[in-house]
Amino acid sequence: MTHMFRALSFAACFAALATAVSAQDAPIRIGFITTLSGPAGSIGQELADGFKLGLAKTGDTLGGRKVVVHYADDQAKPDIGRQHADKMVESDKVDILTGVNFSNVLLAIAKPVLDAGVLYVSTNAGPSQLAGKQCHPNFFAASFQNDTTSEAIGIHMQEKGIKDVYILAPNYPAGKDMVAGFKRYYKGAVVGEVYTAFNQLDYSAEIAQIRAAKPSAVFFFYPGGMGINFVKQYDQAGLKQQIPLYTGAFVVDQSVLPAMGDAAIGVNTATLWSEEFPNAASREFAAAFEKTYGRIPSPYAADSYDTVLMLDAAIRASAGRVDDKAALRRALEKADFASIRGHFRFNSNHFPIQDYYLTTVEKDGKGRLYNKLGERIVEGLKDSYATTCTMAP
Amino acid sequence: MIEQTLNGVQLGVMLFLMASGLTLVFGIMNFINLAHGSLYMAGAFTAAWIQNISGSFLLAIPAAILLTAALGVVFEVGLFRRFYARNHLDQVLVTFGIVLVANEATRMIFGPVPLRMPLPPLLAGSVEILPGLPYPTFRLVVLGVGLAVAGLLWVIVMRTRIGMWVRAGSSNRPIAAAMGVDVDRVFAALFAVGAALAGLAGLMAGPILAVQVGMGEPILILALVVTVIGGIGSIKGAFVAALMVGLVDTFGRVLLPPALGSMVIFLLMALILAFRPKGLFPVHG
Structure with a gap:
């Protein structure tokens, strides 16, 4: 009997242990x-x-x-x-x-x-x-927060005292958000603001207009393949040496740089991380x-x-x-x-407060293109929507 | 203004290369080939790939054209030939299937990252076409090649024996066959030429546009617009319509607000079809 009881209790303990382990x-x-x-x-x-x-x-x-x-x-x-x-x-x-x-x-x-x-x-x-x-x-x-990537480059261009810019972005919600974010901090003159069709292939008409407008700099937001098209064509038109290109994060990064090739050299980006950190x-x-x-x-x-x-x-x-x-x-x-x-x-809205840095495309020792790390543009950038967030408990 | 006109004509010439293959196949074989855009993609990827491994742009040109022509023949003989007698919906379905397969196959072979395709130094810069007006050299080359191909096609179709067979096969296939024309072979050759033209367009687009998966579809839509405006099956129509679309699109983007600017070529198509339901230069009565 005692034997039986002991065996049973032992088994029970073992089973309890087993379930605890499995959870x-x-x-x-x-x-x-x-x-x-x-x-x-x-x-x-x-x-x-x-x-x-x-x-x-x-x-x-x-x-x-x-x-x-x-x-x-x-x-x-x-x-x-x-x-x-x-x-x-x-x-x-x-x-x-x-x-x-x-x-x-x-x-x-x-x-x-x-x-x-x-x-x-x-x-x-x-x-x-x-x-x-x-x-x-x-x-x-x-x-x-989406807007902060273009806000940071706006801050940089404002601080650098660039007096007028030409803006290009695709005609869809994120394109307009990026331009709004940019203009939230950049207060210089905007000599042109062009929204092109989403996934447009050819930018020669827009590039000809930039040439005629002679701005000090160009701010563009073309993610993915649109960016490849635009940067290549801008370089081929011979404008890159005259009018520098600026953009927010995620436009000229390693997901597209190999395809852009040398055309991307010299493009400036505001980013939250670069391969050189x-x-x-x-x-x-x-x-x-x-x-x-x-x-x-x-x-x-x-x-x-x-x-x-x-x-x-x-x-x-x-x-x-x-x-x-x-x-x-x-x-x-x-x-x-x-x-x-x-x-x-x-931040209080569960979005990051983080630093943004300037990077410029260059070639590394192995002949590959990379984003060379430059100065810190802004420390602890907060998005502009946190104030409207009331978090339910 | 001169620059924008050149831009428009250059875009038009590019569209013509795509649309001429499409219109020949559609008009003469009565076959809708949505996979034409995939052949264009094949041309661009082959050219970029050959150029990246060999370092030679010159070598990439024949490689891209020959490979897409060969692909065209494989598709024609292996698959499309069985669909000439079927209705258009079946044709659209099978060629659309090819589009999906081609896109995913390209991703599996070349990876998801777009390929790089730089220009040789000779063509990379720009030339001053008028004092104070530089224009990209390569775009001038595209313009020249496109015009030359257009001329050549017109001579072949209208002035040679082969062109005569093609026209005969299209207007009455049984009679042409009875007169001793090997219609099957002529059609396969025609398909190869159409594919090669798409490959040429892809190869020339490579240095200007992103060489990436799915690059064929946006240009295919424009090429279909050109085909419909020009009149299905008409090389002349395709040429006129391509230039028209190129110019209207370029000036529309410059002069009109953005929403309207990207719509204007479709408005043009609607307008032309309202007055000329068979396009500008209809081939079949």
């Missing part, structure tokens, strides 16, 4: 929705590669717990993104969602995801809506990325990698409890991690 061992589930096909597929690839490299550094763990990542392709379409998000929240039961690169896709999936109690930590898109009136306790932008975490990242993928990383990959570091630190600080969302949010808000961007902290 701690269940992996953290992460959903990574991004654009992996179509012309913007290279952006999603950079984001995914940066994220995978971050997880390779942490040994596929976050805060000491194993991680399973579900990757999905939104095809740059809000409805497809929404379908993936619904599936990941409802059947895959993800704890954290991330990865989206287009603001319109993010806006389509944000509300149902956040309301379902899932954390969204953005590696890229940072639309003004989520920074302002629609800000949400479960939403964090580990990347940037001297801090130890950034050097480690840049070297590991080049070793793994055989190319220089872009700020897309850098922000994505940084997101992994941030999540790792926050989940460790909350003792691996991703189900206690309030504790995890408090840990994320502290942003206590060695960011590859140097200084990083969160």
Whole structure:
């Protein structure tokens, strides 16, 4: 009898121990929705590669717990993104969602995801809506607020005393946002403000107008293939030597520089990260990325990698409890991690307060193009929407 | 003004290279080929790839043209030939399928990052066409090549025996075959020429535009507009319409507000079709 009792109690203890271990061992589930096909597929690839490299550094763990990542392709379409998000929240039961690169896709999936109690930590898109009136306790932008990338170059051009500029951007919401951000800080004369059709191929007509207007500088926002077209044609027209080009982050980076070729030499960018950042975490990242993928990383990959570091630190600080969302949010808000961007902290709207630097395209020792790091333009830039955000508890 | 006119004509000539292949195949074989844009992409990628491994732009030119011509023949003999007798919807579906496959296959082969395609130093700069008015050298070359090809095509189609077979095969296929014309072979050759023209356009676009996956579709839409305005099957129509679209688009962007500027070529198309439902130079009555 005593034997029996002892054996039973032993078994019970063992079983209790086993369940405790399995709860701690269940992996953290992460959903990574991004654009992996179509012309913007290279952006999603950079984001995914940066994220995978971050997880390779942490040994596929976050805060000491194993991680399973579900990757999905939104095809740059809000409805497809929404379908993936619904599936990941409802059947895959993800704890954290991330990865989206287009603001319109993010806006389509944000509300149902956040309301379902899932954390969204953005590696890229940072639309003004989520920074302002629609800000949400479960939403964090580990990347940037969209406008700040062009605000920073506006600050630089204002400080440099450039007296008049010519502005070019595609005719779609983000294009207008970028120009608005630029003009929020640049107060010189605008001699021309042109909105071209989205995905326009030929810019010769616009370039001829720039030549006639003779501005001191050109501010342009052409992401992806549009940027390649514009910069190549601007160089071929022989204008680059006469009128310098300025742009915000993510336009002239390593996702397009190889295709732009020498035409891009001399283009000035305001950026939150460059491949030349001297801090130890950034050097480690840049070297590991080049070793793994055989190319220089872009700020897309850098922000994505940084997101992994941030999540790792926050989940460790909350003792691996991703189900206690309030504790995890408090840990994320502290942003206590060695960011590859140097200084990083969160504003009250869960968007970053970070520094912006000037970079200029040059050739490195191996004949490759890179963004040479210049002066710091602004320290601790805050987005202009935080004041309109009242975060519900 | 002179500069903008040159820009317009140069864009028009580029469109003509695309549209001439499209209009020949559509008008003469009665076959809608949406994969024409993929051949254009193939031309640009082959040229950029050959140039990157060999370092020679000159070598890239024949490589791109021959490869796209060969691709055209493979598609014609292997697949499209079976669809000539089918209705247009089937043709659109099969060629659209090719577009999707071609885009993803290109990404698998070359990766997602756009390719680099620099110009040789001789063509990279600009020349002063009038005092104080520099113009990119390469764009002048594009202009010259496009005009030369247009002339050559006209001579071949209107003044040679081969051109006669082509016209005969298109207006009445059974009779032409009965008269001893090998219609199958003529059509395959015609398809190859159309593909080569798309390849040539892609190769010339490479240094100006981004060599990236999906680059064929925007230009395909413009080429379809040109084909419809010019009258389906008419080389002359394609040439006139291409120049018209190039000039109207360029001046529309300069003189009109942005929303209207990007719409103006479609307004032009609607206007022309309202008065000339078969286009400017209709081939079939």
